[in-house]
Amino acid sequence: MIIRAQNISKVYNLNTEAEFFGIRDVSLEINKGELIAIVGPSGAGKTTLFNILGTLDTPTFGQIEIKNKNILSMDANEKSKLRNKVIGFIFQQFRLIPTLSALDNALLPLLVSEEGVDSPRKEKVIHLFETYGLKNQLTKYPSQLSGGEQQRVAIIRALVNDPDIILADEPTGSLDSKMSEYVFDTLQQIHKNNGKTVIYITHNLNLVEKANRVIKIEDGRVISDETCLC
Numbered sequence: 001m002i003i004r005a006q007n008i009s010k011v012y013n014l015n016t017e018a019e020f021f022g023i024r025d026v027s028l029e030i031n032k033g034e035l036i037a038i039v040g041p042s043g044a045g046k047t048t049l050f051n052i053l054g055t056l057d058t059p060t061f062g063q064i065e066i067k068n069k070n071i072l073s074m075d076a077n078e079k080s081k082l083r084n085k086v087i088g089f090i091f092q093q094f095r096l097i098p099t100l101s102a103l104d105n106a107l108l109p110l111l112v113s114e115e116g117v118d119s120p121r122k123e124k125v126i127h128l129f130e131t132y133g134l135k136n137q138l139t140k141y142p143s144q145l146s147g148g149e150q151q152r153v154a155i156i157r158a159l160v161n162d163p164d165i166i167l168a169d170e171p172t173g174s175l176d177s178k179m180s181e182y183v184f185d186t187l188q189q190i191h192k193n194n195g196k197t198v199i200y201i202t203h204n205l206n207l208v209e210k211a212n213r214v215i216k217i218e219d220g221r222v223i224s225d226e227t228c229l230c
């Protein structure tokens with residue numbers, strides 16, 4: 001098991017009149033290599049859950065373990081190290097830095113890690129650009145790339161530290177249907193070829209169908225959790 005969440009709740013504005021449960025008593029066990037879609041209406045708690053699974057936020061109640069490590073007992077520095085090594089993030093709005101080339105954007109997690117960028121690591125990233133059809137885009141700036149290409153650069157950035165888990169918050173939410181397929185195809189390849197655990201939030205029914213497991217959230221609770229044996 002790669003992630004275990006036990007009875008986690010996130011309470012916003014705790015002990016005030018505005019107290020609100022973003023998620024309520026959620027328990028999940030996520031195994032290595034799963035391809036999971038998180039679905040549910042707007043305001044259901046998907047991003048709240050995403051942030052907690054990604055160690056970007058702390059639950060108010062409950063326990064969370066990633067790779068058998070208790071996240072709640074870690075300080076900010078330990079969490080940030082674990083996050084950098086174990087989790088790759090992809091967001092709806094790509095979040096590339098406009099003044100850096102596509103290659104430098106993808107290298108950023110290495111630049112801020114203890115290991116830094118060396119030649120073999122740079123070559124590996126260039127190889128990823130080739131694998132994902134971006135070899136002619138290395139020196140381009142984000143504004144010179146299509147939305148789908150920008151998201152693929154963001155996916156490579158999420159992969160450079162070879163994380164076990166990829167967390168994607170509506171990765172195709174800003175793209176038209178053709179570009180959505182183009183980008184999702186990359187996520188599927190990463191899942192299939194590299195054995196990564198991929199967890200994505202989506203409103204796109206075509207992408208829900210492609211998951212091995214679908215977790216539905218409503219009013220902060222998991223209302224169904226189905227694994228497809230296909």
Ligand SMILES: Nc1ncnc2c1ncn2[C@@H]1O[C@H](COP(=O)(O)OP(=O)(O)OP(=O)(O)O)[C@@H](O)[C@H]1O
Nearest residue numbers: 012013020021022041042043044045046047048049
């Ligand atoms: N910082 C906050 N303070 C108070 N309430 C919050 C905060 N963040 C989120 N919420 C509330 O928690 C609930 C869940 O929000 P969340 O962003 O997780 O939903 P979501 O399912 O991701 O929605 P969407 O699909 O619209 O992105 C919402 O009702 C939201 O208003």
